[in-house]
Amino acid sequence: MRILKYLCKDCIETDLKADSKDEVLRLLAEKSEQVCPGLDGGALLSVLKEREALGSTGIGGGIAIPHGKIAGLEKLSLLLFRSLQGVPFNALDGKPVRIIVLLVAPEDAPALYLRVLARISKLLKETNVIEALLSAEDREAMRDILAKADSGTI
Amino acid sequence: MKIVIIGAGEVGRHLCQQLSMEEHDVILVDRNPQKLQRAEADLNIMTVEGNGASARILDEIGTAKADLFIAVTNIDEVNLIACLLAKEFGASKRIARVRSEEYITSSYPIDEKQLGIDLIINPDMAMADEIMKVSRLGAGFEMVDFAHGDVIIVGYRISEGNPLCGMSLQEIKNLKELYDFVIVAIVRNDHTIIPRGEDTIRPGDRAYFVLKRDNLSMVEELLQIKNNPLKTVFILGGGSVGYQVARTMESENIEVFLIEQDPKRCEDLAEQLKSTVILNFDGLDARDLKQEGIENADLFVSVTGSDTTNILSSLLAKHHGAKKTITRISRPDFIPLLGNLGIDVALSSRLVAANMILRFVRRGIIVSAAALLGTAAEAMEFLASERWTYINKQLKEIPFPKGTIVAAIVRRDGEVIIPSGDTQVLPGDRLIIFSKRDTTVKIEKLLSL
Numbered sequence: 001m002r003i004l005k006y007l008c009k010d011c012i013e014t015d016l017k018a019d020s021k022d023e024v025l026r027l028l029a030e031k032s033e034q035v036c037p038g039l040d041g042g043a044l045l046s047v048l049k050e051r052e053a054l055g056s057t058g059i060g061g062g063i064a065i066p067h068g069k070i071a072g073l074e075k076l077s078l079l080l081f082r083s084l085q086g087v088p089f090n091a092l093d094g095k096p097v098r099i100i101v102l103l104v105a106p107e108d109a110p111a112l113y114l115r116v117l118a119r120i121s122k123l124l125k126e127t128n129v130i131e132a133l134l135s136a137e138d139r140e141a142m143r144d145i146l147a148k149a150d151s152g153t154i
Numbered sequence: 155m156k157i158v159i160i161g162a163g164e165v166g167r168h169l170c171q172q173l174s175m176e177e178h179d180v181i182l183v184d185r186n187p188q189k190l191q192r193a194e195a196d197l198n199i200m201t202v203e204g205n206g207a208s209a210r211i212l213d214e215i216g217t218a219k220a221d222l223f224i225a226v227t228n229i230d231e232v233n234l235i236a237c238l239l240a241k242e243f244g245a246s247k248r249i250a251r252v253r254s255e256e257y258i259t260s261s262y263p264i265d266e267k268q269l270g271i272d273l274i275i276n277p278d279m280a281m282a283d284e285i286m287k288v289s290r291l292g293a294g295f296e297m298v299d300f301a302h303g304d305v306i307i308v309g310y311r312i313s314e315g316n317p318l319c320g321m322s323l324q325e326i327k328n329l330k331e332l333y334d335f336v337i338v339a340i341v342r343n344d345h346t347i348i349p350r351g352e353d354t355i356r357p358g359d360r361a362y363f364v365l366k367r368d369n370l371s372m373v374e375e376l377l378q379i380k381n382n383p384l385k386t387v388f389i390l391g392g393g394s395v396g397y398q399v400a401r402t403m404e405s406e407n408i409e410v411f412l413i414e415q416d417p418k419r420c421e422d423l424a425e426q427l428k429s430t431v432i433l434n435f436d437g438l439d440a441r442d443l444k445q446e447g448i449e450n451a452d453l454f455v456s457v458t459g460s461d462t463t464n465i466l467s468s469l470l471a472k473h474h475g476a477k478k479t480i481t482r483i484s485r486p487d488f489i490p491l492l493g494n495l496g497i498d499v500a501l502s503s504r505l506v507a508a509n510m511i512l513r514f515v516r517r518g519i520i521v522s523a524a525a526l527l528g529t530a531a532e533a534m535e536f537l538a539s540e541r542w543t544y545i546n547k548q549l550k551e552i553p554f555p556k557g558t559i560v561a562a563i564v565r566r567d568g569e570v571i572i573p574s575g576d577t578q579v580l581p582g583d584r585l586i587i588f589s590k591r592d593t594t595v596k597i598e599k600l601l602s603l
Contacts, residue, residue, distance in 0.1 A: 001325075054369075054372045055332075055369070055372070057332060059331035059332060060331060065332060067332075092331055110315075110317040110377075110378045111317040111319070111320070113317065114317040114318065114321065114329075114376065114377075115317075115321065115325070117329060117332065118321070118325045118326065118328040118329050119325075119328070121328045121329060121330075121331065121332060122325075122328040125328075
């Protein structure tokens with residue numbers, strides 16, 4: 001399973017300006033509406049909030065993987081965000097979140113959705129991947145790091 | 155343990171098989187020498203021919219020293235008297251099977267305590283309870299509670315469209331921080347697998363999940379397991395089990411259709427039940443079933459006295475659109491075949507009753523245990539005390555036998571952890587442990603160190 005092809009080129013944010021979890025989710029929804037064809041930002045926001053209410057997607061180590069299925073979306077996409085100062089996110093380890101990967105998927109691809117979710121969770125548990133993402137210069141560098149992690153060459 | 159079992163019927167034989175495999179000293183008493191011979195054939199037990207309600211026999215076999223006394227003959231009165239005697243002789247714990255509801259209603263002048271019985275098993279009530287439990291499960295076919303219900307084991311049949319198909323356990327484990335569940339056993343082609351990282355989930359598998367109850371709907375959503383609330387249920391067979399299930403369901407405002415062949419029994423049922431619609435026809439008549447709207451049934455339960463009727467009617471109901479079927483089977487040998495035929499849940503009275511007894515037997519260091527129906531796997535809950543040899547050790551340092559999974563740990567403060575090898579076992583932890591039944595003895599030894 002390789003996930004790089006699902007990473008949305010136009011949506012890598014090197015420094016998301018947000019101070020709270022709610023603000024992060026709102027910005028995520030706005031950005032994805034701009035870049036993902038067929039996606040309704042308002043609908044995504046409520047899906048994400050519902051999921052966070054069941055349990056935070058902040059998996060620890062400064063990582064959050066908010067995710068959801070959205071009717072009308074054309075294709076499964078990953079969006080990559082970084083917050084240099086860190087945002088409180090009720091994460092498992094209580095630490096602020098610095099790397100946020102948003103996974104949005106159409107409703108009719110549950111198997112792919114699950115695989116991509118498992119894969120990205122695995123990659124973002126590697127501390128060297130996290131550190132490299134945090135110190136990357138720009139979008140291209142962030143993308144390259146994810147590409148290397150994906151192909152196992154980091 | 156020294157265990158006396160009175161009655162070499164289906165339940166008695168099953169208990170002998172299970173308990174002797176676990177290296178207990180089992181003595182089986184029955185009046186019928188043929189039944190004893192059959193039970194004894196490939197088991198390491200002692201058999202005694204005679205009446206289990208006879209003081210002389212009970213004295214001779216050393217009931218005084220029995221840790222557990224189980225009376226499961228077909229005759230209630232024999233079971234009750236045998237237990238009364240066993241109490242007098244000094245057997246530590248006593249279990250009786252009692253079929254007649256009269257003896258166990260609260261209005262009966264003698265209660266369990268006076269009868270000297272620690273656990274009463276009413277097979278029909280146990281079956282009706284199990285059916286209710288399974289019917290509430292929706293897409294699952296089995297659910298067992300642990301740690302006061304905070305942790306559950308749920309069995310699901312993995313359909314072709316389940317997104318887990320083709321994924322390895324290792325891959326699935328990556329989801330742990332987002333979706334906290336673990337797959338602890340898989341039944342495939344009648345074999346029970348305690349899965350490891352490289353094993354993959356395949357369509358047709360029956361997979362057992364351990365998770366926090368609070369996370370159930372979240373995990374079901376992820377796995378596309380749809381649970382429609384029960385609205386309409388058809389029950390075939392108006393015997394004691396069918397009646398009890400209908401009564402419980404109508405009290406939960408479910409629309410119940412109860413089909414019974416005997417017109418006389420139909421009249422009784424109509425009197426005792428409220429909103430349930432009583433139908434008097436043969437459950438194998440497709441036209442009648444269709445006419446009554448079987449295609450709208452969320453669930454079809456077949457509990458007649460005949461296995462053949464139960465199996466065929468379930469297939470018929472399923473064919474005509476019933477969403478799920480629960481089928482009572484008295485010969486558990488059939489159970490493995492039924493999944494392939496399309497029957498969702500098959501329950502054997504014998505296994506359900508024996509399972510209740512086994513759970514009771516395991517209490518002690520092991521808080522509770524459940525043999526998963528129709529599998530070779532067993533789950534147990536163990537309360538770790540300060541005196542346990544391996545207390546404060548990490549799981550990977552504890553020499554559990556191969557094929558054992560510690561699926562969940564419930565901390566003293568109620569926190570539920572799906573553990574990894576590094577997780578430390580603290581005093582007061584409850585461990586939910588899975589294993590194949592043939593390693594149960596080894597695990598019990600380890601836990602008692």
